[in-house]
Amino acid sequence: RTKLTYESRANLAKSSIAKRLFNLMATKQTNLCLAADLTKSDEILDIADKCGPYICLLKTHVDIVEDFSESFISNLQALATRHNFLIMEDRKFVDIGNTVSLQYSKGVYKISNWADLVTAHTLPGRSIVQGLKAALDGEAAVKERGVFLLAEMSSSGNLIDDKYKESSNKIATEGSNVDFVAGIVCQSANCFAFPGLVQLTPGIKIDESVDKLGQQYQSPEHAVKERGADIGVVGRGILQAGNVQQAAINYRDRLWAAYTDRIAK
Numbered sequence: 648r649t650k651l652t653y654e655s656r657a658n659l660a661k662s663s664i665a666k667r668l669f670n671l672m673a674t675k676q677t678n679l680c681l682a683a684d685l686t687k688s689d690e691i692l693d694i695a696d697k698c699g700p701y702i703c704l705l706k707t708h709v710d711i712v713e714d715f716s717e718s719f720i721s722n723l724q725a726l727a728t729r730h731n732f733l734i735m736e737d738r739k740f741v742d743i744g745n746t747v748s749l750q751y752s753k754g755v756y757k758i759s760n761w762a763d764l765v766t767a768h769t770l771p772g773r774s775i776v777q778g779l780k781a782a783l784d785g786e787a788a789v790k791e792r793g794v795f796l797l798a799e800m801s802s803s804g805n806l807i808d809d810k811y812k813e814s815s816n817k818i819a820t821e822g823s824n825v826d827f828v829a830g831i832v833c834q835s836a837n838c839f840a841f842p843g844l845v846q847l848t849p850g851i852k853i854d855e856s857v858d859k860l861g862q863q864y865q866s867p868e869h870a871v872k873e874r875g876a877d878i879g880v881v882g883r884g885i886l887q888a889g890n891v892q893q894a895a896i897n898y899r900d901r902l903w904a905a906y907t908d909r910i911a912k
């Protein structure tokens with residue numbers, strides 16, 4: 648799968664939003680996801696505006712926003728339209744189907760109303776995908792949304808083993824889930840084989856290999872060429888840079904060059 652172009656993988660994808668994402672990456676020539684881990688809505692909107700032209704995906708953790716409001720969401724959506732990127736809420740759902748269904752669509756954040764994509768752990772089993780789908784109102788709504796399942800984590804000492812990885816892959820590709828599972832969050836190319844899924848890989852930074860709280864980083868080139876990343880997630884590598892726009896351009900250029908190298912070989 649890692650030798651194929653994003654355009655050809657768009658044709659193989661079974662989830663509509665995965666198709667859309669692959670095509671967006673190909674036309675906009677970016678495989679960079681910005682992890683906008685900031686706690687004030689204005690800061691998130693500001694960085695989304697500055698980095699928007701260089702990213703395919705903006706990833707939020709909406710529960711760290713201290714001044715959440717509906718206008719924050721509508722402003723973020725306007726920026727997503729203006730700069731042509733998708734929005735992923737990195738909620739990492741992990742509960743029984745009925746609970747995740749409520750967490751996805753209700754409460755303060757009503758995530759299913761605005762997030763094109765969400766993330767979920769596979770720990771509860773296949774019912775987590777069914778629970779998320781159940782929150783959406785019919786087939787048309789399912790088509791506009793998707794989930795990325797976690798099959799690996801970047802944190803040192805995480806408890807995921809080979810069997811868990813394999814089972815996560817099975818859940819992602821089985822029967823009724825395929826129209827809704829858009830991709831896998833993982834660290835290595837051997838997590839799944841189906842080329843219609845997007846590999847999202849967090850833990851990318853140019854000048855550091857760890858943080859103080861267990862995060863482990865790799866370079867853009869290593870993530871894309873050795874580990875099979877289709878989209879590289881960069882948070883602090885951009886957020887803490889002196890010039891965030893220049894940093895986004897730099898990460899975009901390196902991730903994209905690594906992808907073009909990968910498919911040329």
Ligand code: UP6
Nearest residue numbers: 682799800801802849850862881882883
């Ligand atoms: N993330 C990881 N590792 C995972 C899954 N998700 O780092 O296995 C997410 C974090 C954070 C971002 O929740 O939002 O990716 C990484 O941020 P950083 O680049 O600042 O370390």
